[in-house]
Amino acid sequence: MADVTFTVDGKKLTAAAGTLLIEACKSVGIEVPSFCYYPNLSLQGACRMCLVKVEKMPKLQTACTTVVSEGMVVVSDNEEVRQARKAMVEMLLGNHPLDCPVCDAGGECELQDMTFSYGAAESKFMEAKNHKDEQQWSPVVFFDRPRCILCYRCVRVCGEAMDVWALGVQNRGVNSIIAPNKEDHLECEECGMCIDICPVGALTSGAYRYKTRPWEMKHVGTICTHCGDGCKTTLGVRRSDTGLEIVRGDNRDKSGINGDFLCIKGRYAFDFANHEERLTEPLIRKNGTLTPSTWEEAFALIGKKFADVRDRDGGQAIGVIGSTRTTNEESYLLSKFARAVLKTNNIDHHRTADFPALAAALRAKPNATASMVDLFTAPAILLIGNDPTERHPLLAWQIRNNVRLHRARLYVINSQPIKLRRQSTGFFEIPSGAEGQVVEFLSGNDHAAGNLVPSGTGRDALFALRDKLRGEQNLVIIVDSEVRGAEIASLIKFGSAIPGAKFVCLADYANSRGAADMGLYPDLLPGYHSPTGHSQFHTDWGEVPQAAGLDLVAMIDRAKAGHLGAVYVVGSNPVGRLKIDPFAFSKAFVVVQDMFLTETAIMADVILPAANAYEKSGTFTNTCGDLQLLKKAGEVAGTKSDFEMIVRIADAMGFNVRKLVPFGGGTRADMGQSRGAQSGEADRHAVWLEARGLEPKLSPFDPMAILDEIQRLVPGYDVSHINLLAGNSQHTSLAGSGTGAAQRDQSIAPANDSLFSSGTLGRYSSTLKSVMESHQQKTTEAVAAD
């Protein structure tokens, strides 16, 4: 649209026609206050805080609903405007209780800020306040009616942005109240967006209320450890008896790929970290019972046993199971440790998507993977299988709001009537498990249509859909893990005929993609390189076994036959999650690193208490391939990061850890002057060094040293270091990967987590548990009532 020129506070401004005055002001740093206005939600015009003076208009105008026009002259702040805003605040305070000292929002309340800015603390209203007791709407949502200022943000975010429509407004005028959809409680996705968006303390979180004050916490923006989408979550931490306790999760830091969004897991399910069953000392099985021991004793024992087995039976007698929730640095290190120290390629993890096949198909196609941000801007999206609302909440949010705000065309092909069909321009229902057939059909195999629809109109619709898709441009194609192996190749073949098409393969855990990229495979090194032959890894890592190792299934067989001497399980629970025989490894020496005594850990000979992703730094790669930085938030005394434990085991085996972790390098910073005109020099110098990855890495436990090696050796990971450190997401590419593998992969097992479950972690989250129980209870009650 054409630009218009107008004046605000004497400044000449230019903005695209159609821009809202409040946004135009914000873009040049003129703050116009508002409660009800929220970017990307429908306009409300309810709070009257954004009143400004527009020349030639008799009354003050709301900047949130006024569109800029040519020659408009605006005054954003004068005595008249200030008086009007003050009157609004005074009116709101007419019924708003002054309970700031006990209110959760105290210290980060927009009404408090406005009262400070415009000063209306003394009220002329004499009427008694209309009090109502607080209500609990769900295990995690509380509503304190008198505090509500009726901005309707919660109603709009729940309806428009979440497509849940669980909140409404009842009655009118001063009697208006926000009401939940089930009279006295909510039936919703429990995302907590209403709490986050509430400008005051009317909606509060069951997980956080009355626990602490915002200024008593340190706020750490890190990456969520639950599903594979990689939302940024801000963890509020506070000192406790055992280190640093995480007391709150929210979306205070809106700089992440998730923007305004956070689901129930990112917001509340940090509490597993504080669970009372958390392991805080190493356990060694002595005479059949797990006995607390010292770290020294544990590492010495593991080092000796691992070295014995390797030296006696060779590396092929050791199995390693990696994690989908450890950092890239830890997965890379484990991959390197297995090959270079244990001398084995017997390494695997819980696979939830066929990334090797994707890498194989895209290795010569740059810019062929979509980032999470692309899903919000793409003009057209094709979703085959999966229910993102349940399993990829951020992905669902991006698609939903892309359709709402940018009118993207969404095509959904699914065996279930998933919720996203409500946003779709075309929904096509297929038989269960036929996702692979869909791909075959799309790529040109007309016979596959017979497996999808019997005949007649359905068949015509299917062909019409394919023609429509072929006519799209910049289409993003998202596939569930049901699409694997050769089907991935077919998918890429179909997509390659569409200009600008990009792909996403959906995997289930927070760092499933990272585990794949870092080579937790028996037949693949990091970057999908084959261990056979020669690659950069063979040069850098020293001697690496050439023959492909055993996958998880083969390891179990080998162990049962008594040919596996030692098993090393890092942050994984194959017994609980993949239902493998708990006694499979009973003949081997088993070491497990975990937070809890899981079904797998309880069979181990040595258990090492591990820190979780919220308690360490490093990087995660989400399912789209966006690389993001983890920052250490919580801390529980008596645990160690997986990174440190791997290094210590290597050390205990007599391995030179400098060959494992390239620490000690980097440039020593000249600390510069600490006072005077050049006092900032040291800081500036440190930033310069960090931007180039040249800061000194002084410890063998510094994951940044491994990140350097990853960026140097793993194709696609050579992204901007300073952007990564600044907390931005950096999209990695699969172009240039190794040859990968394109066989149909039978060992992929979806996590099958719902919106309220999260594998082993979820079981130790009391908030997730309470939400699950309350939903189940309501379902049972409903059934009983029918």
Added chain:
Amino acid sequence: MKFSEEFEQRFAEMVPHYPTKRSALVPTLLYAQDEIGFLSDEVIAEIAVRLDLTELEVRNVISYYSMLTTQPRGKFNVQVCTNISCMVRGGEEILEHCSQNLGIGHKGTTPDGLFSLEEVECIGACSWAPAAQVNYDFHENLTPDKMDRVLEEYRKSGKQ
């Protein structure tokens, strides 16, 4: 949930008149209330389905309008205006008188289910104030005596 033939005809005729389905909500609610007497949970569920709305949205609208009710009312809903014109001509006394006559207050219903009483804002009968509305019928230039006669008429007709 079954509505009368007449309701169905009106509904079918009305919906295509609006650009979006949801616009037909208020008249639909009024017709349903006239037929059933109040907007029961069942009625709300049915109308929500018909107009592609959530039940919550239907409830939001009902709670906004004072003429719509989710509670059963008496057979005759006596609505006494106490807005300015009626007030200066004795509307508040009429309301007080009705309250005594019927033995119920604002928004109350008599135990026999015959009468409900309501204090309402302007009903557009200022020229003949004070005025009251019983269901859809107007009664104007009221005095306490006249009001008694009006109520007596309804009482008789209701007991037949």
